[in-house]
Amino acid sequence: MRFKNVFSIIGPSMVGPSSSHTAGAVRIGRVARQLLGSQPETAKMTLFGSFAETYWGHGTDLALTAGLMDYETDDQRIPQADVLAEEAGMTLEWVQGRGNGPHPNSVKILLTGGGRTAEIVAASIGGGTIAVYSLNGFDVQITGEYPTLAVKHSDSQGVLANMTALLSRDGYNIGYMDVDRKGRSGDAMTVFELDSAPEESTIQAIRKLPHIKEVTMIDLTKRS
Amino acid sequence: MRFETLEQLADICRQENKTIAEVMLEDQARETGVSREEVFRQMAEYYGVMKEAVRQGLTGNTKSRSGLTGGDAKKVSDYMQQSETSLGGPAAEAMAYALAVSEVNASMGRIIATPTAGSCGIIPGVFVSAQERFGWEDEHLVKGLFCAGAIGYVIANNASISGAEGGCQAEVGSAIGMAAGAMVELRGGTAQQAVHAVGLALKNCLGLICDPVAGLVEIPCIVRNGLGAVTALAASDMALAGVGSVIPADEVIGVMLEVGSAMPAKHRETGKGGLAQTPTGRKLTKELVEQRRRKAKEAKAPAKED
Structure with a gap:
């Protein structure tokens, strides 16, 4: 069964006009913003395929910007997101990508802010559902459907076992996980999609594990 | 869920002496581990958004960002005040309300995807006009949404609710079937x-292609929502009168899948065929591209990737 929930038929609550080009785009923007961990100062969006072709009429640009402001899919400020982002001090740059990208509706987002950078590549695959293909250059896939922990660490023996043991100890079930490393003993990224959002104490405990460099929480299920 | 087909759903209702809405609400609560009260509250919130979208579409500015559409619901509504409609009052009202919500969607207002944004006008059009006409409480309509959701759930899993997969029959067609079936239950039908209403309604939507001008959810999506509301009411009346769908609804859904799978890509939301590629469709698309270039130049975006 591809659909398991009555609210995937009646819903989502969203600002129009297109679940894929608008609602999905808001969610992609939110993933990027949460990966950065603060409001972006600059944002460069490279649009591919149908996103590049029809973004303007569908308000995909406004929707992505709204996501960068951490708005939800039904936030009525979405149509004014460009003005509000500018007022908030965000500089936006739009680029038309070459080729098709990883999916007909895809975007690469590069953010800077608070002395940090964040980069994601993601696509809107229909009905507001998204697929994120990479986080900060690591090829890890997430959906944004679940509270997600993104952990940057060094590629060392036992890191994964330590993290999964800790999540298990604190009572969190892992629905999906994905790992990518730059090379043997280099930097690596692991993402965990969890059935429930972890408490801050659990996140802190993971930060204190050996070889952990950065722990980021991405949670689109939480009303902002 | 305990059902995969509409026949199974009707059997459960018969055996347990429950409505489709009750079965859907129970199954949703059990599958997701969320209380019935919370599930109901969520759906009630959605119904509130639908009613607000109807109001907004009839009274507010619904000019779309492209400038191609907006204001048609108001035209129909004014015309209804001034003269006798060909359809008759209640059906014309449902049509106006469906246009209203669809125009709110195109103008970046808030809607509930039912089942998609492109087909978001039909269920509110039918529901809100019927509520006013029959004096139903909100709670009754919220139950109706669970009934519509159950029907959509079966269609989505056995065929499709995506225009890119199955053409407009999957979006507007599904919404018509959902609204028709729900209307029967709202009015006390079995x-x-x-x-049967779902089967009757879907038969009249088979083969409908998805061919939006400039790829936007405007032409012909908005008028198809208005006309779809009328079809849904008609199918519900046939079923309430005792007319059956000789080809069972589940088999019609099977045809939807067959036809959708055989549809060429140009008729599945690519804007490469159908109305989108008529001389007028092409002209409008070209004008939009030029308009966008002008605005982009003013806003110094988007540049080509270097």
Whole structure:
């Protein structure tokens, strides 16, 4: 069964006009913003395929910007997101990508802010559902459907076992996980999609594990 | 969920002496581990958004960002005040309300995807006009949404609710079937009659292609929502009168899948065929591209990737 929930038929609550080009785009923007961990100062969006072709009429640009402001899919400020982002001090740059990208509706987002950078590549695959293909250059896939922990660490023996043991100890079930490393003993990224959002104490405990460099929480299920 | 087909759904209703709405609400609560009260509250919130979208579409500015559409619901509504409609009052009202919500969607207002944003006008059009006409409480309509959701759930899992996969029959067609079946149950018809209404309604939508001008959810999506509401009412009346769908609804859904799978890509939301590629469709698309270039130049975006 591809659909398991009555609210995937009646819903989502969203600002129009297109679940894929608008609602999905808001969610992609939110993933990027949460990966950065603060409001972006600059944002460069490279649009591919149908996103590049029809973004303007569908308000995909406004929707992505709204996501960068951490708005939800039904936030009525979405149509004014460009003005509000500018007022908030965000500089936006739009680029038309070459080729098709990883999916007909895809975007690469590069953010800077608070002395940090964040980069994601993601696509809107229909009905507001998204697929994120990479986080900060690591090829890890997430959906944004679940509270997600993104952990940057060094590629060392036992890191994964330590993290999964800790999540298990604190009572969190892992629905999906994905790992990518730059090379043997280099930097690596692991993402965990969890059935429930972890408490801050659990996140802190993971930060204190050996070889952990950065722990980021991405949670689109939480009303902002 | 305990059902995969509409026949199974009707059987459960018969055996347990429940409505489709009750079965859907129970199954949703059990599958997701969320209380019935919370599930109901969520759906009630959605119904509130639908009513607000109807109001907004009839009274507010619904000019779309492209400038191609907006204001048609108001035209129909004014015309209804001034003269006798060909359809008759209640059906014309449902049509106006469906246009209203669809125009709110195109103008970046808030809607509930039912089942998609492109087909978001039909269920509110039918529901809100019927509520005013029959004096139903909100709670009754919220139950109706669970009934519509159950029907959509079966269609989505056995065929499709995506225009890119199955053409407009999957979006507007599904919404018409959902609204028709729900209307039967709202008016006290049996689950079996509701299922017949779905079959009757879907038969009239088979083969409908998805061919939006400039790829936007405007032309012809908005008028198809208005006309779809009328079809849904008609199918519900046939079923309530005792007319059955000789080809069972589940088999019609099977045809939807067959036809959708055989549809060429140009008729599945690519804007490469159908109305999108008529001389006028092409002209409008070209004008939009030029308009966008002008605005982009003013806003110094988007540049080509270097």
